[in-house]
Amino acid sequence: MAEATQTGAAAGGGLDLSEIGKDLAITALLGAALFGSTIAFKTETATGGLSLVLRFESAFFVIAAVVVGRLILLLTVWRRPTGGDRTFVPQALQLRYADFLAKTGKAFVPIVLLFAVVFPFLPFTDRYLLDLGILILTYVMLGWGLNIVVGLAGLLDLGYVAFYAVGAYSYALLAQYFGLSFWICLPLAGILAAFWGIILGFPVLRLRGDYLAIVTLAFGEIIRIVLLNWYNFTGGPDGISGIPRPSFFGIPFKRGEGGFADFFGLDYSSIHRIIFLYFLILILALITNFVTIRLRRLPIGRAWEALREDEIACRSLGLNTTSIKLTAFATGAMFAGFAGSFFATRQGFISPESFTFIESALILAIVVLGGMGSQIGVVIASVAMIGGFEIFREAEQYRMLIFGLAMVMIMIWRPRGLIATREPSIFLKEKKAVSADMVAQGEGH
Amino acid sequence: MEYFVQQLINGVTLGSIYGLIAIGYTMVYGIIGMINFAHGDIFMVGAFISLIVITAVGLAASSSLFVIILALILVLACAMVISSVFGWTLERLAYRPLRGSFRLAPLITAIGVSIVLQNYIQISQGARVKPLQPIISGGHTIMRRVDENGEFVVQISNMQILIITVTVVLMTVFSLIIAKTSLGRAQRACEQDRKMASLLGINVDRTISTTFVMGAALAAVAGLMYLLYYGVIDFYIGFVAGVKAFTAAVLGGIGSLPGAMLGGLVIGLIETLWSAYFSVEYKDVAAFSMLAIVLIFLPQGLLGKPEVEKV
Numbered sequence: 001m002a003e004a005t006q007t008g009a010a011a012g013g014g015l016d017l018s019e020i021g022k023d024l025a026i027t028a029l030l031g032a033a034l035f036g037s038t039i040a041f042k043t044e045t046a047t048g049g050l051s052l053v054l055r056f057e058s059a060f061f062v063i064a065a066v067v068v069g070r071l072i073l074l075l076t077v078w079r080r081p082t083g084g085d086r087t088f089v090p091q092a093l094q095l096r097y098a099d100f101l102a103k104t105g106k107a108f109v110p111i112v113l114l115f116a117v118v119f120p121f122l123p124f125t126d127r128y129l130l131d132l133g134i135l136i137l138t139y140v141m142l143g144w145g146l147n148i149v150v151g152l153a154g155l156l157d158l159g160y161v162a163f164y165a166v167g168a169y170s171y172a173l174l175a176q177y178f179g180l181s182f183w184i185c186l187p188l189a190g191i192l193a194a195f196w197g198i199i200l201g202f203p204v205l206r207l208r209g210d211y212l213a214i215v216t217l218a219f220g221e222i223i224r225i226v227l228l229n230w231y232n233f234t235g236g237p238d239g240i241s242g243i244p245r246p247s248f249f250g251i252p253f254k255r256g257e258g259g260f261a262d263f264f265g266l267d268y269s270s271i272h273r274i275i276f277l278y279f280l281i282l283i284l285a286l287i288t289n290f291v292t293i294r295l296r297r298l299p300i301g302r303a304w305e306a307l308r309e310d311e312i313a314c315r316s317l318g319l320n321t322t323s324i325k326l327t328a329f330a331t332g333a334m335f336a337g338f339a340g341s342f343f344a345t346r347q348g349f350i351s352p353e354s355f356t357f358i359e360s361a362l363i364l365a366i367v368v369l370g371g372m373g374s375q376i377g378v379v380i381a382s383v384a385m386i387g388g389f390e391i392f393r394e395a396e397q398y399r400m401l402i403f404g405l406a407m408v409m410i411m412i413w414r415p416r417g418l419i420a421t422r423e424p425s426i427f428l429k430e431k432k433a434v435s436a437d438m439v440a441q442g443e444g445h
Numbered sequence: 446m447e448y449f450v451q452q453l454i455n456g457v458t459l460g461s462i463y464g465l466i467a468i469g470y471t472m473v474y475g476i477i478g479m480i481n482f483a484h485g486d487i488f489m490v491g492a493f494i495s496l497i498v499i500t501a502v503g504l505a506a507s508s509s510l511f512v513i514i515l516a517l518i519l520v521l522a523c524a525m526v527i528s529s530v531f532g533w534t535l536e537r538l539a540y541r542p543l544r545g546s547f548r549l550a551p552l553i554t555a556i557g558v559s560i561v562l563q564n565y566i567q568i569s570q571g572a573r574v575k576p577l578q579p580i581i582s583g584g585h586t587i588m589r590r591v592d593e594n595g596e597f598v599v600q601i602s603n604m605q606i607l608i609i610t611v612t613v614v615l616m617t618v619f620s621l622i623i624a625k626t627s628l629g630r631a632q633r634a635c636e637q638d639r640k641m642a643s644l645l646g647i648n649v650d651r652t653i654s655t656t657f658v659m660g661a662a663l664a665a666v667a668g669l670m671y672l673l674y675y676g677v678i679d680f681y682i683g684f685v686a687g688v689k690a691f692t693a694a695v696l697g698g699i700g701s702l703p704g705a706m707l708g709g710l711v712i713g714l715i716e717t718l719w720s721a722y723f724s725v726e727y728k729d730v731a732a733f734s735m736l737a738i739v740l741i742f743l744p745q746g747l748l749g750k751p752e753v754e755k756v
Contacts, residue, residue: 033530037523038490038569041497049578050500156549158556203741210480210552211740214691218733221688225733229726357684361556368553397568404560408539411554415546 020074027070031063109376116282120275130274134281134346136386138339141285143366143378145335148292150364151373152301153328154308155205156213158360159220162200163193163333165227165355167340172240172350173233182246182345186338193337194330196223201329205322220360228352239351246345248276277346284342288335289375295331304328305373358400365407371417380418447588447597452721453714454587458605458674460713461612465667466690467697467705468619469660475636475700476656477544482555483535485687486562487661491528491668492678493570496577498523499672506580513580517669524665531562532661536654559684566680574679577672581607608670612706615666619659620702632656636700685729689716692736698749707747 040059043050119125119133142164149157170189174180180188204215227234234240245253253260253273260276261268295301303324306314315321344350366385370377388406392399410417466488473481498520504513539554584602591597623629631652634642643649671686672678693712697704712732719731739746 030530030534033527034534037494037497037527038566041501042570043493043496043500043575044571045573045576049505050496050575052497052500156552204737207740207744209548211695211744213549213552214480214688215737215740218688218736222730222733225727225730358560361560364553364556398564400560401564401568404557404564407557408554408561411550411557412539412542415543415550 020071023074024067024071028063028067031066035059035062035066112376112379120278127271127274130271130278132386132390134274134278136382137278137281137285138343138346139363139366139382139386140379141281141288141339141342142336142363143370143382144285144288144292144375145332145339146363146367147370147373147375147378148295148304148335149328149332150367152292152296152308153304153325154209155325155328156209156364157216157329157332158213158357158364159200159216159218159223160332160336160363161355161357161360162220162223163197163336164340164343164359165223165352166193166196166333167337168344168350168354169227169234169240169340170337171341171344172243175244176240176242182244182341183249186341189341190334190337193340194334197330197333198326201326201333205325205329217357217360220355220357224352224355227355235351237351237353239349239353241349243344243348243350245273245348246277246280277342281339281342281346284338288338291331291335292375300324300327308373361407362403365403369407369410369417371419374417374419377417377419447590447599448721450588451599452717454599454601454605456714456717457710458608458713459717460693460710461608462667462670462674462709463686463690463693463713464706464709465612465615465663465670466686467693467709468616468702469664470691470694471697471699471701471705472632472656472660474694476632477540477551477639477653479540479551480555480691481540481657481660482552482687483539483558483562484660484664485683485685485690486559486566487528487532487535487683488664488668488671488686488690489678489680489683490531490562490566491524491661491665492672492682493566493575493668493680494527494665495520495524495669495672496575496678499577499580504580505578506582517580521666521669524669525662528661528665528668529658532657532664533654535562536657541650541653559687563680563683570680572680574677577676577678579604579676580673604674608674611666611670615663616702616706619663622659623702628652628655688736689732692732692739695736696739696743696746698746700750701746701748704746704748 036059039062040054040056042053042055044053116137120130125133142160146157146160149155149160167189170192171182171185174185174188175182200216200219204212204219207215228237230236247253248260251260251263253276255261255268259268260266260272266272296305303314303319306317306319307321307324307328311321314324343354347354362385366378366381369385370379370381385403389399389403392402395402466484469484469487470481473479473484499516502516502519504516504520508516535558539558540551543550543554581604582602584600584605586598586600588599589596623632631642631647632655634645634647635649635652639649642652668678671682689712690709693708694705695708696711697706697708712735715735716728716732720728723731
């Protein structure tokens with residue numbers, strides 16, 4: 001298939017029917033092997049063993065769809081002659097695009113922020129949309145937190161959800177055993193998560209990029225398995241229920257005397273609590289963003305970015321890479337801890353089910369899709385991802401399949417994410433956006 | 446003592462399966478320096494295809510020995526061929542376009558592919574656990590002891606003998622391929638220096654594809670063995686088995702074939718003995734901690750060469 005495509009294109013982009021025919025025949029054969037095997041035959045549990053269900057029709061349709069799809073691609077996208085330059089867009093247009101982005105980018109952020117603030121009071125906003133907004137903001141916050149580790153420091157963390165879990169369980173357990181309130185537990189959860197970030201981070205931080213990724217994945221799984229099996233303490237698979245809801249700085253959201261509605265002279269409505277949760281997560285997320293932006297200007301933030309670009313150069317300049325990595329890990333973990341305790345108080349119920357590897361992959365996908373290191377990219381990616389999940393709610397089964405496919409295709413289409421240009425931290429005289437080709441990203445040696 | 450010997454046998458069997466999967470990781474990592482995160486899921490696909498073919502030919506324990514052997518060879522061939530197609534396609538579609546991109550890009554697509562494969566099998570084959578009646582039964586008693594606590598028997602089942610034999614045979618064959626054939630030479634050349642290899646007329650892309658195909662074929666064998674040994678599979682088995690096999694590959698020294706096998710055996714033994722003497726619930730924790738410990742204290746593995754960082 002590879003050779004066929006290349007020779008077909010080398011012929012000057014003209015239609016070479018025999019090449020296309022050969023290509024499609026190979027595609028059909030491959031499709032038959034891939035889908036003919038697993039879609040056409042399905043094993044079903046039957047009495048006395050397994051029986052086979054035959055579904056030749058659906059397999060045929062899938063194979064046909066693949067062949068037709070490839071034909072369309074061959075006739076349209078892949079027809080252009082392959083020169084040395086693989087990009088679709090000419091250089092001048094790319095520059096104009098970057099320029100356009102820079103201009104709209106200035107207005108874009110305040111508009112998004114304004115929209116986020118007035119969103120709960122818009123006429124069309126109902127309970128469902130508010131819940132969706134809270135969910136999206138939770139992922140924005142997690143994405144921003146992970147962005148510190150992955151985007152700024154260039155350390156690929158596949159176990160980020162572990163710190164989210166630590167935060168959630170810290171609040172749930174502190175509230176259950178000591179009756180502490182949300183506002184005391186929130187910082188405690190962040191501190192505990194950061195503490196765990198240091199404990200888990202310390203031994204592994206001298207590993208190179210992909211080894212580090214796998215070890216963080218292992219740690220994430222270890223924490224989940226421990227939560228699942230430590231029945232006496234964490235409730236195991238049953239989880240913890242009845243986690244106290246947050247109060248408005250001490251004033252509970254309840255009907256009647258002394259409640260939030262009563263205190264402010266409003267009519268009681270259950271939506272008050274949701275709106276409060278919405279603003280709570282909005283503020284938490286904005287704090288994350290603010291801290292990240294400020295940290296980027298501090299020596300430590302500069303060190304993170306230097307580390308991402310070149311660890312060896314970093315070391316030769318006398319930077320202590322271990323402590324730089326640890327602070328990145330701990331800061332990222334702390335924000336995950338905050339988000340986790342918010343998650344616990346919003347849900348009122350947590351179990352290890354919520355903290356699987358898929359969750360880590362989702363957060364990572366948001367960061368990568370947004371463009372590593374880009375703060376606004378994370379917002380766009382969260383809206384796209386979580387919104388996309390909602391759109392495919394009907395097709396519940398196919399949701400994860402589409403998610404995985406999207407992850408692969410986005411990586412191939414735009415390996416550097418949607419917002420690939422990067423604002424330099426330091427600049428001489430004039431501020432210029434650094435184009436994607438100029439920056440090494442996520443090397444993490 | 447008898448208990449320990451029995452666990453040793455079980456551990457070696459499990460370790461053989463891990464070793465077969467680990468070879469795929471080690472070869473791919475050796476040649477292009479990426480963790481093929483979806484490799485565990487290729488193993489799972491192999492197990493499912495084996496199950497489909499076994500059901501299709503109606504293989505059961507009641508068949509005569511000759512029929513069982515013939516059918517199993519057929520099953521093995523089908524599973525190896527189709528899994529290889531999966532491996533080839535995934536390399537072609539998801540990894541090759543990213544060659545030369547930044548280092549973590551293929552790892553992220555690999556995670557995507559892994560999610561796709563799991564959910565594809567979940568949708569096409571159903572989410573429920575698939576049970577398979579045991580096909581190869583019987584075994585041999587090696588040790589027997591009778592005391593006041595009753596009788597204790599150490600057994601090695603025919604299935605375990607089959608798994609260990611197949612693993613040893615395949616290991617030998619593949620080591621010979623790597624050591625003696627021109628394909629193996631090309632692979633070793635690409636492993637050392639891809640650019641130089643391509644200058645010397647080696648088709649690097651094809652060599653990498655072949656590596657993926659070989660890895661996938663071995664994973665399919667492991668899938669069949671797993672299916673026959675445990676008798677239950679589901680769409681999720683690839684994840685944990687994949688991480689453990691990767692641990693095995695790292696422990697043995699990434700890029701080294703005998704290392705992968707050795708690592709597989711060690712991981713299999715650790716997991717079995719941990720389950721036998723400590724706790725079954727935390728056996729995955731043991732394997733995952735092993736991964737961390739190995740990477741931290743022995744990153745070059747038992748039989749690997751230390752990696753030199755070039756500026």
